[in-house]
Amino acid sequence: MDLPVDEWKSYLLEKWALLPKSVQVTISTAETLSDIFLHSSSLLQPEDEMFLKQLSSSCSVEKDSGAPLFYREEGNKRFQEKEYMGAAVLYSKGVSHSRPNTEDISLCYANRSAALFHLGQHEACLKDIVRAGMHGYPERLQPKLMIRKTECLVNLGRLQEARQTISDLENSLTTKPTLMPSSHQILQRNVQQLKMKIQEKETLPESFPAALTKALEDMALGEENKQISGASLSVSLCTDPLKGRHLVATKDILPGELLVKEDAFVSVLNPGEMPPLRHCLENKWDTRVTSADLYCHRCLRHTLATVPCGGCSYAKYCSQECVQQAWDHYHSTECSLGGLLLTLGVFCHVALRMTLLARFEDVDRVIRMICDKTGRKDTCLPESKDLVKTFGYTNQGESEENSETCEPSIPGCNVNGKYENNYDAVLSLLPHTEKHSPEHKFICAVSVSALCRQLKATSLQAQTTGLKSPRLKAVTPGLCTDLTVWGVAMLQHMLQLQCNAQAITSICYAGSKESIITNSRQVRLATGVFPVVSLLNHSCSPNTSVSFTSTVATIRAAQQIAKGQEILHCYGPHESRMGVAERQQRLSSQYFFDCSCPACHAETLRAAVAPRWEAFCCNTCRVPMQGNDVLSCSNESCTNSVSRDRLVSRLQDLQQQVHTAQKLLRSDRPEQAIQQLLECQRAAENFLSAEHTVLGEIEDGLAQAYATLGDWRQSAAHVQKSLQVVEARHGPSSVEIGHELFKLAQVLFNGLAVPEALDAIWKAEKILLVHCGPESDEVQELREMRSCLLDSSFTPVRPLV
Ligand SMILES: [Zn+2]
Ligand SMILES: [Zn+2]
Ligand SMILES: [Zn+2]
Ligand SMILES: [Zn+2]
Incomplete structure (x- = not known):
């Protein structure tokens, strides 16, 4: 890509x-x-x-006049299945293909407002209702939209506006009785119900305080570094013939300290990994969802309510402001080049x-x-x-x-x-x-x-x-x-980009709306250039963590860094993700240097034993197997030996079965998934080390399956085991452990195991704060969970996702 x-x-x-x-x-x-x-x-x-x-x-970005109707109908199908998220994205695709001020675009916006309403995104819903109106929404359908608008306003506690909308609606109903008598009756009933709702709300005291005040205090860097924009005072820019430009700690730095906060000089959203559909007429319009459908093409904010470029069907934004900014700065030139650029x-x-x-x-x-x-x-x-x-x-x-x-x-x-x-x-x-x-x-x-x-x-x-x-x-x-x-x-x-492009990643929450624990995975959202971040040199076991909010990169200390030490981050080949040979090869072919970081040094010295998370083990003694083409048990009194090829093919079979189980899980068949996973587990324990990555995947799947069935105890037990695998590979204070503890917290929270949940929340927060900072979504959610648990009037609710 x-x-x-x-x-x-x-x-x-x-x-x-x-x-x-x-x-x-x-x-x-x-x-x-x-x-x-x-x-x-x-x-x-x-x-x-x-x-x-x-x-x-074949990657056309032109607006296609037939597409809006197609996408609207596809969206309606999803809507009927109560798949509101999918419906919203399909309506967005319809919006992208519509010309401004047409019935097409207004209908797509109106339908999307309904999907957003069901998703509880009332602000976004209101905006879409306004957009539908602006682009000429048919008058005969207006009342429906006004009812929805009123409901949104009521939900948002904007009661005065709700009253106004209702009275406007009543006026239009009496002055233009163009509607069928039957729907007229339904409307009247709706109006009455809404009026009652408003009244109820008005008599209630302010129910939710302004609880969503975000802790932004840490977003600032404090005093600004005079030498490097966007860097903290704890670092300084140095240069020497061997290392080139690099950053050094000017004082002792504590874990979690914010070191660099930089907005990308440039960033381009990755179009997603799906191959374009070719030579396939029935699939003329693509209904698959990529990040290009879910994130603003300028600021990278996640949104289900995109606003399209007026000229092409590809570029989509979170707001009219982003449409304008992008157009003024680059898209006016890029718009007509869309297909070529892709x-x-x-x-x-x-x-x-x-x-x-x-x-x-x-x-x-x-x-x-x-x-x-x-x-x-x-x-x-x-x-x-x-x-x-x-x-x-x-x-x-x-x-x-x-x-x-x-x-x-x-x-x-x-x-x-x-x-x-x-x-x-x-x-x-x-x-x-x-x-x-x-x-x-x-x-x-x-x-x-x-x-x-x-x-x-x-x-x-x-x-x-x-x-x-x-x-x-x-x-x-x-x-x-x-x-x-x-x-x-x-x-x-x-x-320059080969060495200096920075992948802007985001935690992507996968899983259907039913899945109780969010299965997060990092996705590469965009490619950007960050001149200050580019000053950092690489280490396979870095002392910092990078995270992204919108197009802003944040570098935090992941551990204590002593005064005078170099600040290092990882260009991708991390010691917990690949072996030293592969890392060295990647770094030299892509970045043109031979890594001599402590991790590489130590690993080269060590014998060529596979790391625990990739190791095969003897089925009788449960100790690692050693060797190249033929592996033999490392227990000297044991004579077990087996060819590597056989073990590799067994591993491949097992991975296949795990995938099947994951599919079962996704298609909402948790019982079958559990059966399949337990079989996998038995097979795995025969030849894989206890900390093997595949065993972690199996535990993770079991945890999800039991959570779906509402069995919190079992689910939590499996997350605990998966935690051990993650810890063996990534270390006890890694961001990966943070994500895993987050899952555990969710499970225990949903199971209302209050003391255990509070403990997991505390541990997860401690780690995620260091790597991602207080403004990250996960930390915010952990804090919400805690305040829920500590609130005595708390009654269990289903997922916070
Ligand atoms: Zn935006
Ligand atoms: Zn465009
Ligand atoms: Zn290295
Ligand atoms: Zn043995």
């Missing part, structure tokens, strides 16, 4: 292989990005562009958006800077010398080796030595041009070049036809002046 789709990638690889040797050499040995770009770009032929165009047409992949999209955002800082300066950096790095025009001084630039790439010969200023910092979240800092991130393979550079350069040509074509079209809004015109001239410059900049960004 980062790189272009496979078809385009293999097309270009083939093209590369057929190039004359001399041309390959020219590109491979080109010294500057602009040479690489110009050479590659000159090889892009019209037939290549045609091929790419065809590919892009084909060229997220990195290309991020690269384009970076240049579009940079343009808003200062066009001329940025363009001169890019020229200076990428094209003429050896020529020192007076002007460019000036720039080097102004922006603290050293030569790109090689700067790490000879930094001591330059001024003491650190790359990316401004005249005052301050490092900020801006385009200067972005440009100071290393592209490692010389380390990427020639093929990779070719793929990136040709893709960027195709994008440039499309940009030029659309902007010319817009200028000649004058079709688009004046806003688009305002954007395009800047792009047209010199597309090569923009192309080179984008190529540089694409190469």
Whole structure:
């Protein structure tokens, strides 16, 4: 998903292989990005562009006039099955395909308001009712909507407005008796009921205090670091030839302390992992749900009530404000490119958006800077010398080796030595041009070049036809002046992204509405660039944790960090997720360095015994098996031995069975799931270590199944066992243990085991506070659970999810 789709990638690889040797050499040995770009770009032929165009047409982002009705009907089906969440998303898809001010869009909004109402999202429901009205909701259907509006207002305690809406409705009923007598009666009855409800509420004292005041005190960093924007005073920016730029603790840091809080310079929502539907007419419209349907494409907030871009069916936002902001800053250019951007992949999209955002800082300066950096790095025009001084630039790439010969200023910092979240800092991130393979550079350069040509074509079209809004015109001239410059900049960004792209993750709560314990898993929501976070070096056992709220990254100390120690985070290959060989391989191929962190060091020294969470064990002695192709029992008096292949295939069978059980669970057949899982458990105990990951999955499934059946005691017992597996792998104070304890707390809470629940809540909170901070959803929910339990008048309610 980062790189272009496979078809385009293999097309270009083939093209590369057929190039004359001399041309390959020219590109491979080109010294500057602009040479690489110009050479590659000159090889892009019209037939290549045609091929790419065809590919892009299969991920169409145009509004399709037939789609709204289709999605509305699909949504209605879900609605009837009381599957309100699914219904809301389908109505949103209908909204995205509708043109503004049509009956289509107003009906989709109105239907969605009904789904949101059933989900208890009254504020969002009210907004949709207003939208339905704005886009011309049919008058004959108005009364229904006004009833719903009143109910929302009553639920929100906005009684005066509720009264007003009811009286408006009554007026319209008497002045326009256009409705059928029967529905008229129903309406009258509804009106009477609502009036009674309002009266009841008015006589009641204020029932819920303003309980939802969020603890935001910790969101602030305290005093701001003068050297690095968005960092706390406890860190400082250093540079040395070996480590490059890095952050160091200026004082002793406690676990959970907030160290960096930075909004992404740029972020692009990942389109989701589902392959596009192709050559399949009956599935012309996709009803599958991806994160592109559930999160605002600008601020990444989760929402069921998206507002679409007026021009395409792809971009969706949480609010009109985000629609506008996105349009002004980048989407006016991106809108017509939608299908092409999806084909060229997220990195290309991020690269384009970076240049579009940079343009808003200062066009001329940025363009001169890019020229200076990428094209003429050896020529020192007076002007460019000036720039080097102004922006603290050293030569790109090689700067790490000879930094001591330059001024003491650190790359990316401004005249005052301050490092900020801006385009200067972005440009100071290393592209490692010389380390990427020639093929990779070719793929990136040709893709960027195709994008440039499309940009030029659309902007010319817009200028000649004058079709688009004046806003688009305002954007395009800047792009047209010199597309090569923009192309080179984008190529540089694409190469930078391999090492500097940050996955913006979110905890995704899976499971149907019936599932009592939320099964959380991390999903990669978007790809972003965070210049300050990028300063951190990697460790396979880092001393910090990163979490995200909307597009803001937060780095917290995950353990005590002594003054003078380096602040480290993990680029992905964490010691608890993969073995040292795999980590080393990934880090060197993607990030171009050999990891020598303490975890790697210790693990290389240790013998090649599989970690406990992957270990096979002897079926008689229950101790680990050792060896390569043939494994034998590590108990010397035991003669058991077995081929690795056999064990691996047994493991695969077992995993298959666990998947089947998980499916049973999802299709609401907990009893069968339990049977299947217990069988799996017996099979697993014969050859897997007690802390094997698969055993953890089995325990987790059992816990969910028993929770569904309302058997809290059993459920809690299985979560406890799953906790042990997680602890063996991730350690007792890891964020993973935090999530697991959160589950335990939910189970005990629902089982009303008050003292045990309070204990689990306390433990979970303690760990999650360190990793995610007090504003995280899980911590907030834990606190709500606690106050419920401590409230003596508390009566059990079903899930808080
Ligand atoms: Zn938004
Ligand atoms: Zn659009
Ligand atoms: Zn390492
Ligand atoms: Zn044995």
